Every structure is written in structure tokens, then in C-alpha cells.
Amino acid sequence: MTNGVALLNPYLKVLVQNQLLNVEIEADLISVLVSEDVAVPGMFELRLVTWDLVKQEMTWVDDKVFDIGNEVEIQMGYEQELKTIMVGEITGLEPEYTQETTPVLVVRGHDLRHRLLRGTQTKSFLKVKDSEIASQIARTRGLTAKVTDSQVKLDYILQHNQTDWEFLNQRAKRIGYEVAVEGKTLYFRPHANTQDKVLTLTYSENIQEFLPRLSTLSQVQELTVKGWSPQQKKEVLGKAGIGKEGGTMGGKVSGTKAVKKAFGNANQTIVNQPISSQAEADRMALGQFQEIAIAYITGEGSCQGNPHIRAGQVIEVLGLGKRFSGLYYIMTTEHYYSREQGYQTSFTVRRNAT
Template sequence: MPFTQPQASIFADYEILVNGSSLPGSAQLHITGVTVDEQVNLPTMFALTFGSLDVQEGEVLWLDNSLFSIGNTVEVKLGYRENLATLIIGEITAIEPEFTIDRLPKVMIRGYDRSHRLHRGRHTQTFVQLKDSDIAGQIAQQVGLSSQVEDSGVVHDYILQANQTHMEFLQERAGKINYEVMVEDRNLVFRPTANQDSEIITLTFSDDLLQFYPCMSSASQVNEVKVQGWNPKEKQAIIGRATTGDEGSKMGGEISGAALSQNAFGTAVKTLSDRPIITLAEAEQFAQARFRQLNLELITGEGICRGRTDLRAGKVVQIEGVGRRFSGQYYVTSVLHRYRDSQYQTKFTVRRNAE
């Protein structure tokens, strides 16, 4: 949804559905703020703030209403007048009232998408002769979610989930292969970090991009990652490597973080030997994953734009109007959608792996 007029924010609007039904108009009158906070590899959170609540016969309006009970399903839509989009379908997990002597009570209703269920309880189980993508599919089935997984390629002899929440375990596995974990409604997504995708929207400074604070740093850049392991059957050392050229897409840039730092400061190697690696395929996959993760830290940034429901974590955005060095594609790592006082703004953080 392009923004050609600055006054578009005047027409910002929202819709809240609880258990599939629209919020009563009398409840909407008391809403003072709507927030949706989305981050890669973390549960997406929503928060609804209700202010100036009346106290009648010992009950606080809406605070004591069964409409806002723990576990109820909430759908949050934001946007502009007739063009609203769903940002989250989640579940209420917290009710936070605020009582002060000098004003009427207010309450915040907070909840998360269904990935919060993956944080409940700790589990110990083993997986034999399976890929990480197979394991993600199995865990989704265990918690009653459907799954959308992309083949991770390498079969592991033995993997242990050792007294971990499902999300801790999946994030650990995802981190080793440069994957990301998220839940979209009732669907568990396990896929490669999507910084190689084409951009979905363009943000232009002084148009819909209001503030942008990028930082280019060579601090974490290396031109080689080396992973060392040991094969107990063959009694042989295993070494997997990833070097300049293995960074994948340069996101429209000309020179990667690895090459940029090598040209400026010479060779730098990061060696990893603290994880159980028993096959060459595992070592090479882990080396490439860590190399790409480090490259993606070359440029980091945060910004604020006019409210955009199509700006989502895990997507790629094109940023323009900020000079040759910092204009280009960025991978979005977090997005905060905020509606307050009839105004809608989106705050975001991004990363890029090349100049």
C-alpha cells in the first residue's frame, strides 16, 4: 500500500476480534493504544490498552469481563479506513491493570501468537537419523500445529533435546544452519534466513520513511569460518570451512562484509570447536551458517516509518534516499506496529551483508 500523501496517517484505524467476534463498540471507546511487536525467532506480542475504566458495584468495566480471559483468541488488524490487514492472531496470556488514586483505572491486555506454547514446559527426547527440518515437523505435530518446513539437507545420526523448551531447542538447531523459527497463526515455519528474497516494499526517506539510523561496522567480520569436529568411528578430525564467496546473496550490494574487511585489514579466521560435530556435512553446513550470520551484521539499522502493515519481520525491504552506501536491500529483524491517538507508526530494525 503506497503512501503518496503525508496526511494518510490521519485515517489510521484498527479492528480487534476476540474469539472471532468484533470487539463491542463500548469497549473500543476505551482503547487508547494498540501495539503489535514482531521479532524474528521470538513470539509476536500484542498489547491492547484500555483507559478511563468505570468502577460500578465493585467491578471494573472490561477488566472483570469474561471477554478478556486468559486463553481467549485475539485478532489484531491495523491499517487505514477500509484497508485493514491482520497483523497477529494470538492468545491472551496476561491481564495488567493499573490503579492509582488520582485517576480512573486502566488495563493492558497482553498476549502472544501461538508460538508461546512452544515455550511451555521442558522436554527431553532423542531424534535418530533425521534432518533438522524433519525434527521441526515432528515437534509441530506434538504441539498441535501444522508445519511449513524447508528441507535442511543434512541427516544427523543422533540429536538430543535435553531438558529444553521446544522453542529453545528449535532455535538452537536453527542457529546452527542459518534457519529461522516462527509461528504464523497455527502454522510452524522453519526456513532459511530469508535475506536472499526479493524486497517486498520500498521505503524512501522524507516520504514514508521518517527516521533511519544505520551503522556499518567491521567488528564482527571475518573472511573465513572454520568448524572443527571429530569422527569417533573413523577416529579422524573433521574440518568444515566457509570463506569469502560463500555469503550467498549480497542483497544488491557490490562487496560483502567479509571481502570489505579483508581488503581493509587482512585475513581473519573464526574457529569453532565447542560443538559436537561428527560428519563433514555437519561441519560444512555449520561453517556456512555462521559465516552468513556474521556477514549479515555488516550494516545494522533502525528506523521509523508511517504505519505499514506490509512491513514484517523476516522480510526484505528496499530503503532509498539515504545515500549510495546505505541505500539498498535490508533484512527486517523486528517490527513494532503502534496505534495511538489516531496515529499509526511502524518502528523497525534491519540488517545487511554488503555495501
């Protein structure tokens, strides 16, 4: 983002079925909200007046433009910097009829992860990796898969009367992965908190509010996954600890190290998840240890609308003192545009070090 962007007028484009809204609908558009989350399907909300004052009749509430299932692309930003924030599908309509105000139509939709929520499945997977399962599920739901190899081949996995979303999200959490979507591409990957920053925000310059929280309570120095291998007929132990946090995000001391120095060792053992091999135990221990580590610092912030702030990206926040300035991984975002209030962005973040 350049400094000049802040001086430009907010800009919005909404496309339905690859067509821009016509001028009449656009004139009645009150506001647009897009919510992203690395943990659950993202959502969008369009609010528009649905009343013709001259003809005294309803307008867009019955228009085919807002038929269920229509694809919606929302672009936000500024005249010289407009980016697609979400591609989703209309999943609900909520008209608001009150005598005090003009009728309003609320159009709701979700990113394409919502397809994974439809219907439960019971099926088995043999001799396959979690990343391969993600690719299979993506294809059956009409999505392109882009997966990070989870490396461990599993003998037998059962999806037991679960939605594809419940099942795939469960598999991801076991190994510290996330299930994300960008347009029509589904990602199955580790948290991308080691990637390069996409922008820098500085307190008192281009960030309106930032509220970080450092908490030591969840931090452990070693995580052990304990299970039983039916093939080898013996106990298997997977371990991960200090030094395996997944980098320090530009900080000097990880939360796990800082907590050990202040309070001594604290270990955690997981015994309630099925494990079939040593490799699976090691992968689970590493993923879940890193999941704990990145929760050392959490926070939320807000700023003038910025289309580069997206869930699953890394940003740098400066001007907070040495302890809290640095890189943060974005977990959720909200992009809100209205004619009255302009364009605003809010977000939540995590960090594993200071």
C-alpha cells in the first residue's frame, strides 16, 4: 500500500454471475460486509433498499439477480487499487419489513467452503495422506485443490457421518493445518505465519486501534502425542518442543521459551486421538505444538479499509514498543463498505514470540 492510497476515495464493485450490478441496483445498495476466517467459511452481506418510492412496490426482493446459488464477486479498495475480497455464492435472503423504515433486502452468502457443509458422509479412505483426502473432497465439490503435502500415509481413515467440512477440518486440526479458500481454490496447508509480510501498519499513522493480549496460560514447553500402533503392537510417542515453534515471526524470544524462564517446564500429553504409526504421531505433535505456540499473543485491530489485509496473511505492526511490535498472522478480517461511513477494515491476529 502506498501513502497516496489513503487520499483516494473508497471504491466498490459487486459482480453477480460475472456481471456488474446494474445502475438501479447499485443506487439502492446501502452497505457491503465481507467476513473472512481461516477456521470457518467466510461470509458476505449485501444490504439494499428494495422499494420503488414512485411505483410504491417491491423491487429487488424478487429479482433473479439475487437467486439462491448465484455467484457473487466482491471487490473493494480504491480507484487505483481494487482487489477481489471474496468470491462466494448466495445462500440466503432476509428481507426486513418494518413500518418505521423503507423495506430492505439483506442478501447473504458464503465462500465456497459452504459446499463442504452440505450433507453428511460415511466413507473410508485406505493408504492415503490427509493432503490427498483434501484433494479428493475438493474435486467432488467442484473446487480446485492446492495442498501442502502432509507426508504421512495413513492405513485407514473413516469419515463417520460427518459433513465434508467437519471431517476435513478435523483432519487439519490434528496436524496443525488449516482449510482455506481463495475464489474457487481450496487450500489445505499449515498456518502460513512464516511467509513474508504483505504490508506494514504503524500505530498513530495508519492504524486506528490495536489491542494485543499476551497470555502465558496455554504455553507448554513440550507436547507429546501417545498412541498404540496395531501393526507394530507397541506404544508410539510423538514429541515436539522448544525450537519447533515454526520461527519467531521477527521476534527474539518465543512464548514457550519465555514461559519456561518465568515459570519452569510445563508439558502436555494427548492420549485421546487414534494413531497408527510413529510418523503420524510425530506429525501430530509438531502441528499441535505449533498451534499452541502461535496463540501466545492474540489481538484485534482496525484501520482505514485496506484490501491487502486478508485472513491467512502476515502483516507487520509497528509503533507498539519493542515487546508487541512485529509480525502477526491474520486469523479473521471484516471489510465493511457503506456510502455513509466509507471503507473500514478490522482484523484479529496471532503471534508466537516477542
